Amino acid sequence: MENETQKVVIIDDEPTTLLLLESAVESLAKVITVSQSVQAFECVKLHCPDLVVLDISMPEMSGFEVCKQIKACPDTASIPVIFVTSHSDIENERIALSLGAIDFISKPVDMNLCRMRVSNHLTIQSQKSMLSTINTELEAEKKHLAITLRSIADGVISINAAGDVTFINPVAQRLTGYSEKEAIGKPIDAVMNLRDASSNESLLNPALYALEILRPVAMSYNATLVSRQNKIFRVEDSASPIIDDEGRLLGAVMVFQDVSEAVEMAVKMTHVTNHDQLTGLPNRVLLHDRIVQAVSRCFTSKQSIALLLIDIDNFKYLNDSLGHQIGDFVISNIAKRLNKVVGQGGTLARVGGDEFACLLSDVGSGFSADSIAMACLQAGREPIEINGKPHRLSLSIGISLYPQDAVNAEEMMRHADSAMYRSKSLGKDTFSFFSKDLQHAMHHRVEMEIKLRHAIENNALAVFLQPKYDFDNKKVQGAESLVRMYDESGEVIGPDEFIPLAEETGLIHQLGNQVLQKSCEFVASCNEHGQPFKIAVNVAAKQLANPGFAKEVEQIIKKAGIDASSIELEVTESALMHDFEQTRDILIELTSLGVTIALDDFGTGYSSLSYLRQFPLNVLKIDRSFVIDMDTEQQAHDIVTAIVHLALSLELKIVAEGIETQSHFNGLKALGCHLGQGYFMCRPMPMNDFFTKFIDDIDVA
Incomplete structure (x- = not known):
């Protein structure tokens, strides 16, 4: 490959010698020949060859003079020169070597010897070039390494x-x-x-x-x-x-x-990860770690530890009505009070929106769980000034003890939570210890939730119907859907056992949709048998809080292929007041579908006359608590009378529930009630039984 990259310039005024030299070298490199010495330097400068073969004796300019020109120019000085001479005297060699010559080729030219000398010097030049390239690369790499290490x-x-x-x-x-x-x-x-x-x-x-x-x-x-x-x-x-x-x-x-x-930053992040941003207290993660450590120490110290779960009563109402900024202010204020009560003797943590937890790691050595709980309750009762007005709050506290009623940190948290809800059910502003009966109730709750989920997932909820009777002709004019579940033995589970659980877990949406769907399907079956029928379905407050509820109702009715006027939705007073504007918009949307709206349990909630005019109501239901006592208590009778007169003045249809005696029936009929339901006429029954019995109107005996 050398002859492709290397070049040799041959300078000689004798054509024969020039041709001979060219023949000897052309297989080794690209050859450029020059016959006039005065043009030699310019040719060398132009081509920058790897080797110059130069005749000494030339008429116009001697080889020595050409060599001087080559060596005097920086661009060509390093090019090696081989002299061609017929002279063999020492003086010419001395001059040639002093001018930078590297070798001699004698005349007459020996082709093989000439080729070998040129080949050797071209090889040397090639190696020098390679060495120069390597040195350059090494120097560049060295500089790069030095720059890298310094940078x-x-x-x-x-x-x-x-x-x-x-x-x-x-x-x-x-x-x-x-x-x-x-x-x-x-x-x-x-x-x-x-x-x-x-x-x-x-x-x-x-x-x-x-x-x-x-x-x-x-x-x-x-x-x-x-x-x-x-x-x-x-x-x-x-x-x-x-x-x-x-x-x-x-x-x-x-x-x-x-x-x-x-x-x-890691220290700060660890603090952020383990502490509540609003109060600066330990969060649930850090609390759990400290409970685990405290439980571990109990193996050797034989001391008890207590966990207090503290919840601010009615905080959601305060937060929603006054705003999250006020809510944060209340949380911070309560946190400072509780921290002052707990002091250095325990760990106070914020474990939820309005929930705190207090870990007492050495119960029995200086303080007890109940004394700390009482002090926390007292601290919570102190009024908090908001916008210049004092607001009174209260706390509900649940207490779990280790090792008395829990085996690990997770169980302590669960048991304290259950005890706290016991305090809520007892009227709030109190504390409760976890107990065996509470544990039983907790297990029962878990089992009931499993049954409820299974029933919903398998479309196994049972819908019972209780007929509504017309007071004038004593005929069935519709019914109310009442949801039930069956246990493993086929016994009916009443709604009181699972409806609150459904609302708490959020399953109420699926439950309500399933009951409405079954009710619509029943109406469709009645229509197929030529018996138009109207069914009232209860709606929970959480269902009304769903902005898409009206769309869900519309889809269920359309799927069943029935007229929307066949469905009546019963809502409670408390559900209406949850979010006044949104609820009114949803009810208006429902009535536009053709659904009628009944106000259930009237008189047991807010009983505000102003909102009756604001909502698109069609029916007013008198709560059974008034009906049951109307024969024995004058006040109950007066309330029923007032409700009936109010409904009539507002042109609302009146339905009385809880009718258990002939006297109830007669009294309500006399007051002008339109429809009634209760055990006196008929208990709730499964849909199939109801269909068989009431496909034709039946007179009340």
């Missing part, structure tokens, strides 16, 4: 086998406080003052340890570097021995970085 963001220090510094980059100079001139040759321990961040004890330098064990090592955890100016940096990284290809230990290199900011 790298980490500190880099290398040492020899004796442990003395041989290299230190600018970052390492900044961190150690030593300049390159000061550090080179010093023991690395003198340059790097490494200490333990906790104990401040000196640490073995990883580079020295790497020399000792002949493998890479990591820097000690929690290491600090004390600079020459006594600045302290948290540092970490590693060191490795430097071993050449023959296995000789040359030294070690250490790479380290300043992680002070990262450590500081």
Whole structure:
């Protein structure tokens, strides 16, 4: 491949010699011939050949003069020159060598000898070129490496086998406080003052340890570097021995970085991860960790620990009505009060929106759970001034003890939660200890939730119907859907056992949709038998709180293929007042479908006459609690009378529920009620039985 890249310029005024030389060299390189010596230098300068073959004796300009021109020019000075001469005297050789000649070719020219001499010098030139390229690349690599080491963001220090510094980059100079001139040759321990961040004890330098064990090592955890100016940096990284290809230990290199900011950030993040942002108290994660630690210590100390779960009563109402900013203010205020009560004797944590937890790790040694609970209740009763007005709050507290009623941290939290809800059910502003009966109730609740989910998922909810009778003709004019469940033995489970659970778990939406769907399907069956029928379906407050509820009702009715006027939705007073504007919009949307709206349990809730005019109501239902007592208590009778007169004045249809005697029936009929339902006429029954019995109207005996 050399003849493709290398060039030879041959200069001779004799055509025969020139042709002979060209023939000898052309197989080795590209040949450029020059016959006039005065043009020789320009040709050499133009082509920059790898070799010049130059005749000494030429008429216009001697070979010596051409050689001087070549060597005098910086661009061509390094080009080797071989002289062709018929002279063999020492003087000519001396002159030629003094001008920079590297070899001679004698005339007459020996072709083989000429080719060998040219070939050797071309090879030398090729090797020189390769060597030059390699040296250039090595120099560039060396510079790049030096720039990299000086530019790298980490500190880099290398040492020899004796442990003395041989290299230190600018970052390492900044961190150690030593300049390159000061550090080179010093023991690395003198340059790097490494200490333990906790104990401040000196640490073995990883580079020295790497020399000792002949493998890479990591820097000690929690290491600090004390600079020459006594600045302290948290540092970490590693060191490795430097071993050449023959296995000789040359030294070690250490790479380290300043992680002070990262450590500081980690400390902050740990605090954020384990503490509540609003109150600064430990959060649920940190509380759980401390409970686990306290439980572990109990194995040896034999002490009891207590967990108090503290909930602010009616906080959601306050937060929704006054705004989240006021809610946060209340949370912060209560947190400060509780923290003052708990003090250093326990851990107070915020574990939810309006929930706190207090861990007492040494119950019986200086304080008891009930005394702390009583103090917390008292602290919660103190009025909080909001917008210049005092607001009184209360707390509900549940207490779980270890090892008395729990075996681990998770169970303590669950039991304290159950006890707290017991306090809520007892009227709030009190505390309750977890007990065996509470545990039984909790297990029963879990079992009931499983049954409820299973019934919903398998479309196994049962819908019973209780007929509504017309007071005038004593005929069935519709019915109310009442949801039931069956247990494993086929016994009916009443709604009181699972409806509150459905509302609490959010299953009420699926439950309500399933009851409505079954009710619509029943109406469709009646229509197929030529018996138009109207069914009232109860709607929970959480269903009305769903902005898409009206759309769901519309889809269910359309799927059943019935007229919307066949469906009546019963809502309670409390459901209406949950979100006045949204509820009114949803009811208007429902009535536009053709559904009628009944107000259930009237008189037991807000009983505000103003909202009756604001909602699109069609029916008013008198609560059974008034009907049952109307024969024996004048006040109950007067209330029923007032409700009937109010409904009639508002042109609402009146339905009385809870009719259990002939006297109830007669009295309500006399007052002008339109429809009634109750055990006196008929108990609720399964849909199939109802269909069989009431497909034709039946008179009441």
